[in-house]
Amino acid sequence: MNYLDEFKKFISSHYLSTGVRLTLGAIVPSLIFQHYGVLSEMIAFPLGTLLIGGTDNPGPYHRRRNSLLIAIATCFVVACITGFLRHIHFIVFIEIIVFGMFFSLVGVYGNRVNSIGLICLLVFVFNIDDHLSGNMVLRTAAIFSAGGIWYFVLFMVLQKLLPYKLIQQLLGENFVQLGKLLSIKADYYFANPDYDELFNRMIHQQVILRENHENLREILFKTREFVTESTNKSRILMLMFLDSIDLFERILNSQQNYANLHRAFDHTKVLRLFGTYITWLAAEIQQIGLAIQSGFSSHPRHDLDEAFNKCQSAFERMREYKMNHDNMEDFIMLRQILNSLQDVTERVKKLHRATTYDAEVSEGFTLNVEAENFVPKQEYHPRILLDNISLKSSHFRHAVRVTLGLLVGYIASLFFELGHGYWILLTIAVILKPAFSITKQRNVHRIGGTFLGVITGFLFLYLIHDNTVLFILMMVTMILAYSFLKTNYFIASTSITLYVILSFNFLNPQHVTAVLQDRIVDTVIGSAIAYVISSFVLPVWEHSQINQYMKEALNANRRYFDIVAAKFTGKQLNINDLKMLRKDAIIAMANLSDNFQKMLSEPKRQQMNMEEYHQFVATSHMLTSYIASLSTYAQTLEYSEFSVEFEIMIRQIDRQLQAATDIIEGKVGNSMEISRESLPQNQKLVELLAKRKKEIKELGIEKADQSPARKMLSDLKTINGLFELISTITIDEIKILQKIKAVSIQH
Known part of the structure; x- marks a missing residue:
């Protein structure tokens, strides 16, 4: 994205809205107080506005409202206690211990409560000496609270005037980040890609998207207007969010063996053409994001149909002149990329139309997922706080x-x-x-x-x-x-x-x-x-937690794989369950990636097995991508006559995933033997492939294309290839975990 677009994104973002809201909320009353010559006595008012406003994190209206009220009441109590007892140093030490522990430990209840805890600590710090209130403790605490109430009133008024603004800003940001993810994908298609650098950029981008998705899910699925009392605008915003999740999966599942792609097609222009077109699509998605943020409709910057047709024509020409029975499988891989580009193109065109908020776009749309399953769960039971009073808890150590x-x-x-x-x-x-x-x-x-x-x-x-x-x-x-x-x-x-x-x-x-x-x-x-x-002091190094994140990623991927793979054994696919397990797998992958990135900033002495952990993060990313690719076929195809062959492969992959989990849990198993076992061949597919190669050799491309088996073979070859890739990746993970375990035993 160019600098002008970055500036537009910042101008229409919720970050700038927050900055302007807090600044005007503090400055306007300050100017009034200055006019009447009482600013020095009322300085706690703008301070209250700024601090209480600092707890106003993005989220559903009722949660933001409740957190502001709780913050105002809690800060008033803290200001009074601190102000009245600040001259007794012994008491101040006790307050530091009590407030420091409690307001840091409440972070176990999530970011919103953690923000309230931090602001309460800041209020405590501001009131430790008498620079703010002098001897008028109660008066100053009341003025501070009045500043918080003023921000609350401001929040309520803006919420009534612009009920959808925050959602549009977050959703727009989501599309901008999604476009950036796709632009990273585009770089894989140009000459001499730096695979490690591109992979690191991708996992960083996915961590950003994970956080954005969590915020949007919480707002959209917890807001009544979007779930039950939907208006045209709320339906379209929900539609665009769900489309963005599907688009994210499509980008994720476009993972290819890029080394093989470059080996097969670097001497042609087709990869560069594909890369350029993907860059265009990425720019279009970011343009859609900017439009949603600003509230204007977006228009395509390029003629996407014409650009896609150029890619398709280039592929068809090359296929006509260069495909033979030896390189047929390479062309099948290229065909799948083209199909993926066509799908993304149609989604982008639909999203451009959605930014107009035309009623026709949302006509017939119904929410076909169970909203409760997609909302981040957060319990507020006192038991959670008590359970974390232990040196085993990272929250307690932080406190x-x-x-x-x-x-x-x-x-x-x-x-x-x-x-x-x-x-x-x-x-x-x-x-x-x-x-x-x-x-x-x-x-x-x-x-x-x-x-x-x-x-x-x-x-x-x-x-x-x-x-x-x-x-x-x-x-x-x-x-x-x-x-x-x-x-x-x-x-x-x-x-x-x-x-x-x-x-x-x-x-x-x-x-x-x-x-x-x-x-x-x-x-x-x-x-x-x-x-x-x-x-x-009681540091919590990331390597001490990474095993848990690896286990969660493995288990999430296994559950995701099992529901997708079951379709190929003849079972029905529950779309709601599929989307929920897909969400879990993506979150687990992002958490693992985030944990690894934090390890890179820690002291060298704490960076143990970094090469192996990096390999595991990379393979986990590829595993989720390949399962996502498989899910695309599971939702659209049904080849029940191959169910027996697929079932044998699925059982083998499940055994491999279980073996990997056993290693993390320290169980003695037969992982060594399992890692040596090769995936059973799909005999029916081997016969079909041999028949197809024979047709191409004897009849030529043009006549062989008339065979009814061509489409089925292309699909089955890709599906079978994905099962093989998933198996290979899982075996790689077993070997990586065995290396980590061996090094740990030596130390």
Whole structure:
């Protein structure tokens, strides 16, 4: 995507909407207070707006509403307790332990509750000294809560005025990311692809899409208007989301043996032509995403029918002149790619029409899946919290690290003469995350952003003396800070530092130099404490969790394979179950990929068996892709006369998947013998293939194409090939796991 499209995407994204909403929510009342000369006494009001607004994560309306109300009430209580008892250092230590443990541990209930916990910790930190409230604790807590209530009112009004806006923004973002995934696929078709680099980009993109899908599922399937009281717009939005999931599967199942493709067709122009067309399709999907985000209808940038016909004509010409009985199987593989491109083309054309929100597009559409099965489940039983009070729990270990970090930071603020000592605790609370890799990254971004923000802020104040210009700059940096807070922490950290410095310049211009110095010193101290704590206090290294993710990926793939493969033994296919198991397999694959990516940021001494783990992630990705390809045929074809041959193959693959799971679980089995067994040959297909080759040899391509067996053979050869690939990949996984186990025993 070009820079103009990236800019359009940012302008219409929910990230910028959040930044603008929070900034205006804080600035408008501040200007009113400034007009009446009471801003310094009411400073807790905009602070309450910003902090309470920080808990407003994307999700269903009722969950966002409830979380805001809970945040307002909880923060009020925390502010009162902290404010009244802050002069008794002994009590403050107890508060740090209680609040630090509790508000970090509530992360077991998911991201929404985790956000409330973090904001409560920040409120606690802000109220530890008397810079905010002085002796008027209750009044300041009430003003802070009033700021939160103001944000709540703003949220309710915007929700009534623009009920579909957030969904459109998230759905548009989903299509943009989907287009990026397809553009990575396109690179496989050009000369000399870097397979490792492309694979790493693909798994990173799938992790992004996984998170996006989870948010969209929760909103769409938990919102009554989309499930029961559907309007034309809600039906079309639901239709587009379901189409995006099917499109994602189609992109996923277009996995090929690209090395063989290049070996067979690199000397021709057909792969480059296919690659160019896939790039065009990727651009179209991103264009659709931008249109959905902005609320306008999209129009094709290219004539897709003409471009597809060029690909088809190139294939037909080459097939006519170059296909023979020896390379027939290569052309079958190319034909399947062409069929996949035709399917994606039709879906893209349909999606372009859907962005017009024409009633004809959704005519006859009914939700044919059970919504409850597709919504991320989250229980809020107290038992879950109690069960996690154990050193075996990564959430508990994180809570201990946060609590200890806050204690050390508080002691540092007491013993050193620091003008804004609470900034140390703010830095620690914000930087420390459950995963070391994220803590490390945020540490670097926090320090780098703070230094850049201080330098830029100093230059602004030195070069610009017009308060109007400085005020506009402060607003822009606030918008950037809250727009990039969840996507680019370096930009967010830089912008936060800038707007803090500029706001201090308006409130207390005589002490701006001291603020600049304090900001750097406090951030460095807080970052240093966070790094040491995350490295040495009950760290949870990713390699200690990867076995669980590998097992989940294997089991999810096995369940997905079993329901798809059952169709080839003559059983009926339940589409609802298929989609649910497909979702589980994709999520498990993305979780495994995410875990591996985090391992890459950890200290070298903790990166054990990295080559083998990388191979397992790659094979898991291919396994899910091949099963997804098989599911396409399971939904459209039925060759029951081959059911006996397929059943033998399915049983063998199931034994292989079970053997791989046994190795992870440490069970003694016969995995060595199973990995040596070859998949039984499909004798009927071998005979059919031999007959087809004979026809081509004796009759030539043109006459042999009139044979009724041509289409059936093409399908069966592909289906059989997918079973063989799934078997080969599973055996590879057994061997990889055996290597990991052997290395673990040696250590």
